[in-house]
Amino acid sequence: MNRREFLQSGAGALALTALTPSMLGAEETPPAPAAPKRPIHKGIMWATVGVKGSVLEKMKAIKEAGFEGTEMMSHMDQDEVLRARDAAGLTIPSVCGRDHWAKPLSHPDPKVRAEGLESLKQTLRDAKRYGASSVLLVPGVVNQEIAYNDAYQRSQAEIRKALPLAEELGVKIACENVWNNFLLSPLEAARYVDEFNSPAIGWHFDVGNVINYGWPEQWIRILGPRIQKFHIKEFSRTKRDSQGLWKGFDVRLMEGDDNWPAVMKAVDEIGYRGWVMTEQPGGDTPEGLKDLADRLTRILAL
Amino acid sequence: MSRNLKKGIWYAAAPGKTVLEKFQAARGAGFDGIEPPSHLDQEEVLRARDKTGLIVATVSCGQHSRDLSHPDAAKRAEAVAGVKQALRDAKRYGATSILVVPGGVTEAVAYAVAYQRAQDGLRQAVPLAEELGVKLGFENVWNHFLLSPLEAARFVDEFHSPAAGWHFDVGNVIYLGWPDQWIRILGPRIQKLHFKEYSRKKMKQAGLRAGFAVEYLEGDNDWPAVMKAVDEIGYHGWATAEPAWQPKGVDPAERLKQISAKMDQILAL
Numbered sequence: 001m002n003r004r005e006f007l008q009s010g011a012g013a014l015a016l017t018a019l020t021p022s023m024l025g026a027e028e029t030p031p032a033p034a035a036p037k038r039p040i041h042k043g044i045m046w047a048t049v050g051v052k053g054s055v056l057e058k059m060k061a062i063k064e065a066g067f068e069g070t071e072m073m074s075h076m077d078q079d080e081v082l083r084a085r086d087a088a089g090l091t092i093p094s095v096c097g098r099d100h101w102a103k104p105l106s107h108p109d110p111k112v113r114a115e116g117l118e119s120l121k122q123t124l125r126d127a128k129r130y131g132a133s134s135v136l137l138v139p140g141v142v143n144q145e146i147a148y149n150d151a152y153q154r155s156q157a158e159i160r161k162a163l164p165l166a167e168e169l170g171v172k173i174a175c176e177n178v179w180n181n182f183l184l185s186p187l188e189a190a191r192y193v194d195e196f197n198s199p200a201i202g203w204h205f206d207v208g209n210v211i212n213y214g215w216p217e218q219w220i221r222i223l224g225p226r227i228q229k230f231h232i233k234e235f236s237r238t239k240r241d242s243q244g245l246w247k248g249f250d251v252r253l254m255e256g257d258d259n260w261p262a263v264m265k266a267v268d269e270i271g272y273r274g275w276v277m278t279e280q281p282g283g284d285t286p287e288g289l290k291d292l293a294d295r296l297t298r299i300l301a302l
Numbered sequence: 303m304s305r306n307l308k309k310g311i312w313y314a315a316a317p318g319k320t321v322l323e324k325f326q327a328a329r330g331a332g333f334d335g336i337e338p339p340s341h342l343d344q345e346e347v348l349r350a351r352d353k354t355g356l357i358v359a360t361v362s363c364g365q366h367s368r369d370l371s372h373p374d375a376a377k378r379a380e381a382v383a384g385v386k387q388a389l390r391d392a393k394r395y396g397a398t399s400i401l402v403v404p405g406g407v408t409e410a411v412a413y414a415v416a417y418q419r420a421q422d423g424l425r426q427a428v429p430l431a432e433e434l435g436v437k438l439g440f441e442n443v444w445n446h447f448l449l450s451p452l453e454a455a456r457f458v459d460e461f462h463s464p465a466a467g468w469h470f471d472v473g474n475v476i477y478l479g480w481p482d483q484w485i486r487i488l489g490p491r492i493q494k495l496h497f498k499e500y501s502r503k504k505m506k507q508a509g510l511r512a513g514f515a516v517e518y519l520e521g522d523n524d525w526p527a528v529m530k531a532v533d534e535i536g537y538h539g540w541a542t543a544e545p546a547w548q549p550k551g552v553d554p555a556e557r558l559k560q561i562s563a564k565m566d567q568i569l570a571l
Contacts, residue, residue, distance in 0.1 A: 142483075144480055144524070147480075147483040148451050148479065148483050148484075148487065149452060149486075181478055181479050184450045184478055185413065185448070185450045185453045186413050213449060215412075218407070218412040243508075244506045244507050245510060246506060259409075
């Protein structure tokens with residue numbers, strides 16, 4: 001019985017209830033940090049797994065490190081992925097699109113947008129095949145050539161074209177907040193999603209990406225049930241301010257300026273159940289993967 | 303030069319102990335106008351204005367208005383009172399708008415809460431602004447709030463008042479965006495412009511705030527694109543220099559002249 005099946009069973013629910021701190025007497029030993037406090041599953045973004053080897057070998061390393069699932073990239077050999085997934089005993093809860101940076105849905109050239117849209121559709125099909133409930137989409141990119149308002153309109157128009165397929169497949173399109181200079185306000189992000197009037201679109205919330213200009217716990221409460229998946233990432237304002245903007249990401253989980261207790265409190269408040277996936281450097285050795293999984297476990301035990 | 307833009311300076315950048323000394327320094331450096339803070343002695347400002355011939359086209363109540371979204375209701379009420387005083391100051395000086403910081407987001411004041419509180423407070427100042435014929439110019443500053451130009455435009459429009467507008471700071475958005483895009487999106491909502499430089503290169507090498515430590519025309523502000531956007535929206539009025547950086551070892555009066563010359567270069571682009 002893997003942890004997911006365990007949690008889905010009545011025994012799992014009882015075990016969780018029994019472990020809530022409020023039920024523990026003061027003289028009793030507190031639960032070990034690794035004890036699951038919430039029905040939340042641990043995953044890792046495939047693109048951050050740097051160990052050498054085949055898909056199967058990587059999957060086994062992910063499992064060995066203590067993760068329960070991985071967020072695959074789109075456009076891989078589906079059969080190979082499925083064989084590896086089953087052999088390793090992992091779950092694939094999410095698929096990340098391959099082309100949304102290079103062929104953004106906000107691009108001025110309609111041909112590029114059409115290619116980006118086709119790539120999104122393939123990502124949805126990959127997700128369906130793997131049993132993933134959502135895909136990660138960078139909805140658009142604002143830059144010197146692509147104005148904010150154009151990105152907003154173009155990306156919504158393209159995503160609308162993919163919604164019928166998403167609805168048909170039962171796979172949600174989850175827009176991620178990334179450093180694309182777009183959807184910079186959590187209120188705007190929520191509005192962007194709601195304007196589709198579709199149950200097939202939601203959010204893929206990256207905790208670390210907003211810390212440069214905001215607070216993730218605020219985003220979590222505002223986005224609420226729109227959130228389909230989480231990326232767990234660290235950011236250090238101190239390093240940003242002393243070494244340069246991107247150096248803010250060069251910090252290990254729980255050693256930066258993410259207020260993890262506040263983040264987990266917000267996660268609980270919105271009633272989130274599902275997957276959180278690390279997107280961190282360090283996953284290029286088995287020891288590095290294990291360290292990531294251990295740190296994620298500690299965060300989930302907060 | 304086809305465009306009709308006037309050159310102003312932020313009051314705090316001008317050296318001098320008294321209001322008159324600051325006005326004289328600004329005039330001496332070649333500026334046509336100055337943006338004083340609110341809550342000064344009105345008579346003293348008017349005397350300095352008339353003596354130097356400077357125009358006061360905008361009044362800043364930045365420090366007072368920052369508390370518009372404060373958790374303490376008493377602080378929020380003080381902020382509203384501060385905005386109203388700035389409106390009266392502006393009326394007295396003949397200024398057409400005031401600079402308002404529409405509160406801000408902090409770890410303790412969530413984005414949605416800040417939005418609601420800032421609008422609630424500012425709505426209390428709108429009737430006076432309409433009565434006096436002085437506009438509220440909300441400024442984009444580093445307050446973690448109204449980070450999207452589309453949201454900023456919406457924030458203004460939700461007042462449904464001709465008195466609500468924007469005070470656009472060119473340099474403050476460069477860490478997250480492009481000022482020419484903001485200018486086109488905000489368009490006629492823009493009442494005043496602040497001119498400031500920013501370097502993405504320094505931001506990446508040394509940190510977020512280090513991006514401000516750069517001379518005009520030597521950072522990543524695409525000034526030709528900014529001026530093109532200013533022309534496109536048909537903006538006529540004031541461009542006020544708000545330098546965020548002072549080079550070391552330069553006499554403040556001399557520095558003011560340098561800034562004035564840089565402004566001339568930018569306005570001629």
